[in-house]
Amino acid sequence: MRTVLVLSALLAAGTAAIAGPVSPVSYDYPWCVYGGELGISGDCSYQTREQCLASASGRSNVICKENRRLLFQQQNMQPPRTPRSR
Secondary structure (H helix, E strand, O other), rough: OOOHHHHHHHHHHHHHHHHHHOOOOOOOEEEEEEEEHHHOOOOOEEEHHHHHHHOHHHHOOOOEEOOHHHHHHHHOOOOOOOOOOO
C-alpha cells in the first residue's frame, strides 16, 4: 500500500512538472502601471486610478495610465461615423 502511495505521489509531481505552472486568470482592467521592470505591456490589474497610483507610488521610472488595450478595443467597437448631409 505504501508503495502505491509513493508511486502515485511521484506520478502527480511528474505530471505537474510537465504541465508547467498554472497561469493566473488575466483581466484587462482600465488602469495600468507602465515602465520600469514591467516592460511595454505593463501591469493592468487596477480597477481605479487611485489603486494604480498607490501601486506606482515609491517605484522608480513608472507611470500610471489608462489601459491601451481597452482603449483600442473601445475605438474599434464604435460604429463608423457617417457624414452628415447639409
